[in-house]
Amino acid sequence: MFSPRGPSLRELTVQALSSVERGYDLLAPKFDHTPFRTPASVLDATVEALSGLGPFEAGLDVCCGTGAGLTVLEPLCEGRRTGVDFSAGMLAQARAAHPGATLVRADARALPFADGFDLAVSFGALGHFLPAERPALFDGIRRALRPGGLFALVVGVPPPLTSPAHWVTLGFDVVMRVRNAVWRPPFVMYYRTSPIPALRADLTAAGFTVRSAPLPVAARVLDGGPRFELLLARKPAAAP
């Protein structure tokens, strides 16, 4: 799972005992060599799925990390591209990889944008938000979009109960709950707190019109690996 250029077990342990923000600051230089970075096959499939829904001017990558979503915005958005994340370390990596993008350090639960973006995307970060935090996250994204703007959210489809992945993600969440019960600061990262029906309900409550479609990802990933769904949440157009 980890390449030789990825973090050592000791580094991962130190990171997991830190806060989310500090953990990603520490992980940032090696993040792209971990399985936590959204793979190119998922990014490519997202570009393909969104390319018929444009044209888009300004684009926003929420919880951009080292810039996975910025690579999706590049071919889709004719205007400025912005990434937002609260880890200064991850933003420094994104800045080096995407010199043409604007990188903003902010907490996604209090996004500092209003009505400026045609397209927002987010990859691989939902597990860092407790269900009670999703309304603030989704409200901020809706506020950041222009009327009629689109929020595209890629989510993993839960693995079948009989698959090893089901038990690995369940075990991971149990370990994190124990860790967070006995250790401060907390590191919020759970695989199983963002079921698709709950996400759809929260997006709808935030004022989006939501539809979803399976994301056709290249066979190499699907072959026994995770499956993905694309949630398309549209901010209503302004009243005439």
Ligand SMILES: C[S@@+](CC[C@H](N)C(=O)[O-])C[C@H]1O[C@@H](n2cnc3c(N)ncnc32)[C@H](O)[C@@H]1O
């Ligand atoms: C697993 S990484 C995903 C990075 C990138 N989107 C990708 O798919 O490769 C999660 C990212 O979410 C960021 N993050 C987590 N909670 C956040 C919050 N409340 N506000 C802003 N960024 C947050 C982390 O700093 C980290 O860069």
